[in-house]
Amino acid sequence: MGVFDLALQNLLSPMVLFFVLGFGAAFARSDLTVPQSVAKLLAMYLLLSIGFRGGAEVAHHGLTAQLLTTIAAGIALSFFMPFIAFAILRAVTKLSVVDAAAVAAHYGSISAVTFAAVTGALTLLGTPYEGYLVAVAAAMETPAIFAALAIARRAGRGDSEGDAKPPGEFLREVALNGSIVILLGAFVIGALTGARGMTLLKPFIVDLFPGFLCLFLLDMGLVAGRGLEAGRRYLSAPVIGFALVMPLIGAALAAVLAKVIGLSPGGTAVFMTLAASASYIAVPAAMRLALPDANPTIALTLSLGVTFPFNLVIGIPLYISLASQIAR
């Protein structure tokens, strides 16, 4: 299927349309809202579902040596992308060192919902992908945070409590954040229980996935639309340009690595999407702890208001299409 057909089919998928609905409702200032606890339930469900299915797939196909290589590649990407992002931001935008470092951390890390969206699109297309990429996704969440801290420290900015706080405590908080625990935990449980567990949980974990994803993307549309509204004043042209180009850079780097590792077309698309996506759960919270002087609105507006919609609507079909050519 050509990239154009893919893009169109993607655009007309219920998932993307529900996102567009939420986005539009936010702009029209509708009072539609999803309660916070419902949004958290949906997020938890998506993580549990993609984690478990990845694990069950691994139980079925076994782990290959590729797993370790891909995890290493993912960690490397997550750690080095912030340096690229920081360099670009400092070169083309007026962001301060701390703000640029914080934004860079978001783009080195990943977005689990974008991950869920690309797996949804691949399932629709019937394209398989390596189940262990769930573990890769989990591994890519945090290295970017430490890269950003290194960048900020080099520039003389650091943790809000200086040496008063043991760094191990911060490491633990970051490494054990809820989304990593549930994603990796469900992955391990999926791997341990395999086909037996899958039979039991399929109606919940597989059959409901598209519906829950739609509801969640409706919420993401609302939140992204409102966030864009709230952070409008930070959206200069260079900053927007960064938020559109950085995903492409990440995807390109991931494509090269995927080719070297020998990932399948589906796996290549997922890996590209992970690199292209920007965090908006784990990293924002970590930045408030580690770089409190960074303005949280800037990073969130870019990651959630610009990059997420871009990946969802344009990026994902693009990456899938490119991946099918790269990985053949």
Next chain:
Amino acid sequence: MGVFDLALQNLLSPMVLFFVLGFGAAFARSDLTVPQSVAKLLAMYLLLSIGFRGGAEVAHHGLTAQLLTTIAAGIALSFFMPFIAFAILRAVTKLSVVDAAAVAAHYGSISAVTFAAVTGALTLLGTPYEGYLVAVAAAMETPAIFAALAIARRAGRGDSEGDAKPPGEFLREVALNGSIVILLGAFVIGALTGARGMTLLKPFIVDLFPGFLCLFLLDMGLVAGRGLEAGRRYLSAPVIGFALVMPLIGAALAAVLAKVIGLSPGGTAVFMTLAASASYIAVPAAMRLALPDANPTIALTLSLGVTFPFNLVIGIPLYISLASQIAR
């Protein structure tokens, strides 16, 4: 099936029984409660489900000229029923002008949950209905609000902020309230994605519908029971009489229009139910903005405590039975 059998079968459906359970629990002052955010999730799910299914049905059968006629008929009903309701209320009850206008607005508008209940009952009976009635339902939500404002203004009562507030702002708030956005949005998405979207979302949107409806009606029973308790002091015989007769008047008017338009038996039953139902989400909020002097407890007690149970238990089987004779 005779009206009596229908009524009995309706009464013994799990949905109605769960409503009765909630109603009974509220009267027995059990501490059973459904968290507010869960209730909102359930309401959102129901709107999304009936919206999407209506749209998918339209994608399948196509839009007919009837759509526009039925929407026009629905708008007319929603706008003119409040005048009838107001006249009755002023003639037989002691409600003030403002209170009567506010109550009238509730009865001109519609209840999405009652809509969900009648479609649930029709699905159980295997009776099809026009999918575009979802759009009709959305169109019927707000005209009644403006009718009530016209009534109140004629009597010299109006918006709480007088000319300080641009009327366009209020119009936008009312027209873009969350339930309309999700109902119409899901309808359009269902129409755009058709059978493809339906296959994808069926386990969520169709298979879970009865279960979610049961849970929601349990909550509605609790809320209606408690509301009836709280508003007891407003329930004089004439006022209760109004809340039982007005749905029948609405249903009768709708039946005539449905016959003229040529709706199917199922469609006629749905249209009658819409007219017979009274709002308890969109209109109460709008009345607080536009007619703040109206006592909100009165309208809510009638709509949720009297008319909703009446429609659920007696009205719906009655309308279905009548519709099958009218529309043959």
Next chain:
Amino acid sequence: MGVFDLALQNLLSPMVLFFVLGFGAAFARSDLTVPQSVAKLLAMYLLLSIGFRGGAEVAHHGLTAQLLTTIAAGIALSFFMPFIAFAILRAVTKLSVVDAAAVAAHYGSISAVTFAAVTGALTLLGTPYEGYLVAVAAAMETPAIFAALAIARRAGRGDSEGDAKPPGEFLREVALNGSIVILLGAFVIGALTGARGMTLLKPFIVDLFPGFLCLFLLDMGLVAGRGLEAGRRYLSAPVIGFALVMPLIGAALAAVLAKVIGLSPGGTAVFMTLAASASYIAVPAAMRLALPDANPTIALTLSLGVTFPFNLVIGIPLYISLASQIAR
């Protein structure tokens, strides 16, 4: 299947693994949390599901004379187990009279989630059980509360408001607590609507059960782990010993009664599990009203932090295995 195989299979079920995940996350002090309203939704779902399925099973197989005998046996167990528990606690631990009475009430009553877990395990094994045990579970919730009050009163301790509060009011509050209402209500609705209702609700009530149970047990793991942390200082060896031995005593008593009554192997396992389980919803709230001087942390730490995990991981496979030998 031998008890060891059963235990292993149980340990490797997704449900138990999700509990372990939550427990581990709590100990590692992960910030993973389930919103309170989501936890309440899951609890409500489980009660509704086991209630309805029990009722539908009764509609299918009919009620036998055993029902009344088993309810009577359950009430007797619930009322007399607290006296045993109290005697043990006073003999081997340093708990005060009031604290020991409150703990005893928890162990006489039952845990609906443990009930859900044993039915889940039996379903996995394909072992049927008497549907009316749902009603037995509901009947066993409260007698223990009155036993504890009798014990405390004998020792001169009582209600916080003395004679100022009519005892009927407290009785009503306890008998109509939300979990009993939903469990019994769904049971009756299941019995009334039978196969018809089951067909309608199966995708919700049956197919989603394992998934919802996993999510709920993840939450229970988190709450139990945190509770254990919070109540650590109360966990002396004798107190822990009590929390491990008391379930076995309850299960043994229930096994004898089940044999006399002639329950099926599945029913015997369920009845043993009920007796072995300890309350952590209904009884804690009742104790705050009736024995406010009792320290709530002690009972909750034991019931949720020690006995629940013990039953889930070790108890249930043990009871199932024993029951299959006793009831043959």
Next chain:
Amino acid sequence: MQTFPKKRIEIIIEQPVVKRVLARLDAADVTGYSVIPVVAGRGHEGSWTAQGEIGDAGQMMAIICIADAAKLDAVLETVFAVVTRQIGFVSVSDVAVVRTERF
């Protein structure tokens, strides 16, 4: 704008007895009250959080009641009779309101 002095009574109390406290406020003839959720806390018995909880027993709630100073003593006495044996406490502060006749 002219304002009038009133008392703001804040009762932080465990959920299971909220109903009883409210009944006592009703009996003490206050003009109203508002209940605000508490989601976590620490006291002499250690810390707690409402997150993930399905029961209400361990949760605290905050009850706010604006009342006239003349009623303060009666309210405190009846409320304190419950609160004293339960988990919770009462605090009172001075506030000013616009419509004195409302409280």
Next chain:
Amino acid sequence: MQTFPKKRIEIIIEQPVVKRVLARLDAADVTGYSVIPVVAGRGHEGSWTAQGEIGDAGQMMAIICIADAAKLDAVLETVFAVVTRQIGFVSVSDVAVVRTERF
């Protein structure tokens, strides 16, 4: 630690008009406000609870605004113009803050 006196304005108001009240606070140039949920209550019209409710019409919210005493009158006047016709009320108390320039 040195502190500075400010006013704490607490507006308890029905949900449907919260947006309007906030717009007026914006217009009155306060430095900020925080909205806290109210989950149950009682007033002249009887008691209510947010439990199980799907609409927002019957629910109250609490708006907290710390402001300088110099602004108090202007804030009260503009807010009270909305509150007076709706369900709700305003109360004001004295507080001390550390960073006076923040408010």
Next chain:
Amino acid sequence: MQTFPKKRIEIIIEQPVVKRVLARLDAADVTGYSVIPVVAGRGHEGSWTAQGEIGDAGQMMAIICIADAAKLDAVLETVFAVVTRQIGFVSVSDVAVVRTERF
């Protein structure tokens, strides 16, 4: 009824650092605190709402701590050391309590 003067410290602070603030309150030896959710607000950085949010980074929480005046300065100092670099602020008011030994 006899009451005793205490201080009511209200800390409105972004969620990610709540744990750190509470740890400092623990270290300052207060007898307890209660955490109340804030669901929306506006400050220098514009307005926010918790609705639909899955992360906690943008959300504020309110921490209430009743403490003896003697401890006020120590509490303010340690808390302010965190708050000053984060999003949030501290305000203090006078309250009266019934059981003075409790705080």
